Amino acid sequence: MPDDGVQLAPEFLARALIDGFPSVTEHCRVAVRRETEDLAFESSGTLEDGASWLSAQVLDFADGALWKGLTDIPPQWQGYGLSRSLMRNAYRVARLLGLTSIKLRAIEIGSYAWLRYGFRPDDESWEGPLKADIATRLAELLAARAVGEAARARVLRFLGGDDPALANAIAAERQLVPSLRRGPDGRPVLVPLGRALIAEANGGRGCSWQGTLTLNDPAVMRVFLDYVGLGT
């Protein structure tokens, strides 16, 4: 752990988590929660067009983890790298504090996106709802004759494994299959099989899982740092 008491002031950490964010106004609140022995950060602000954003994180020292809470970016500000900036900051703060992981609960499109970023579901999520939801969605795609035999066999092998990181391999399945979404011509949009299995499970609502980005796993870090723009 670093020994610079000034740098580790809660106010410094709160600012570090939103460093570089192009806010016109911003507010940070830090709560020391005695009952759970952690630090809760809530930040919010407005952007040039008056749209508001908010971000919440929890530093859990007992668990050695930074928990990513709800973080909302206005739709018109998507694609400008703001979320990547927030994740870079979360990574830097976690490193600064000597934490070993960033944790989150993934839902909806995040159930696919976070796997692509290198987050790994925990054992309970993998053996519980995640495997079941992916298997159900696979059966739907097979019934529609949308998945080839080789891809079917691979996904079934993934689902038969104990290693939760096999969810990351499912997310990487690249064969294009018809999505539940339809394009302007009324036909289903084609999406990679991994996205269809995970983000479109449960009738299109996506899977739900809890998982971890392991900061001391070099292979995981290469993925994450590439995506957030810190790769070499």
Place this chain on the structure above:
Amino acid sequence: MPDIAHDLMVDLEKADRAARPGARPGDSYVAVVMRRNGFSDEDIAATLGLDTPEARQPAPMV
């Protein structure tokens, strides 16, 4: 208002499009995971779409 994952998904798609044909960031990690779980190089190439004619093209010069 959508969560951060929607914004990150936009960035993922940008990164995928910018990658050399057939490859994406994260492929090396998936290969590590698959090898660790007994999958063959052929399985890995098929999962990652690296056994397609497009993927066999040389990376563009930049």
